[in-house]
Amino acid sequence: MASIVIVDDHPTTRDGLMTRIELEADLQVCGEADDVDEALNLIRSRHPDLAVIDVSLKTGNGIELIKAVKAENLKTRMLVWSMYEDSLYAERALRAGAMGYINKVNATDVIVDAIRTVLKGDVYLSPEMSAKVLHRVVHGKDMLRKSPAEALSDRELQTFELIGRGVKTVDIAAAMHLSPKTIETYRSRIKEKLELDDMAALAREAVQWVIENS
Structure with missing residues (x-):
């Protein structure tokens, strides 16, 4: 069995x-x-x-x-x-x-x-x-870049999802067993990779992504 x-x-x-x-x-x-x-x-x-x-x-x-x-x-x-x-x-x-x-x-x-x-x-x-x-x-790996989330590492995508769910940085850090400073670094990387203007734009993008994919 x-x-x-x-x-x-x-x-x-x-x-x-x-x-x-x-x-x-x-x-x-x-x-x-x-x-x-x-x-x-x-x-x-x-x-x-x-x-x-x-x-x-x-x-x-x-x-x-x-x-x-x-x-x-x-x-x-x-x-x-x-x-x-x-x-x-x-x-x-x-x-x-x-x-x-x-x-x-x-x-x-x-x-x-x-x-x-x-x-x-x-x-x-x-x-x-x-x-x-x-x-x-x-057709090659370029076909993978269909979703903005595909540009992110696993940890960055997890951070992105939690941002979209309204979780605060300190709570994201606790959930992922990382420091708040590391989460802030992930935030910055995500903003750059998704070519977003600021953190407010990042939050909006994350919320929309969670709504569309939950």
Whole structure:
């Protein structure tokens, strides 16, 4: 029986996913977590076969969790599920070490297939995202620059998202386990990369991005 950990900051979402998974005779949920540190400790201690990970967590970011798991050479395979469009985070998740990405909007019908695919050692993407990835491979990396967010590093994108959610600099720093000075540096880099005039323009852009992609 394959063991699975669910990492999501919404208890009702975790409950719903656990109920769906445990309808399958060969799958069982062995733990739940809502933030990066708790999830990493859970994966270290229970060695699940697979972790289903959301991008937005109570503290930290799912992409950072994936990188931490890979950095420690833990054997757990990882499948990301998120409310964000595939085009925003799927490639980042794969580059970080995940083996699949699924949008929560479509998860009910395909989540078990996605889990089984990743457990077999194969990559799972939606047909639409698979086509986009192949198109970018054929036409080169310049095709990646479709969204302003694609210009940002993972940490910068996490900062950008939290700015868009109205989180203050000191609270962003606490959530990311960084100093406020580092967050201010990220703010400046984001403003430059997105070619925005000032911090007010950055805040407006971030809010709009969150509205469009949440």
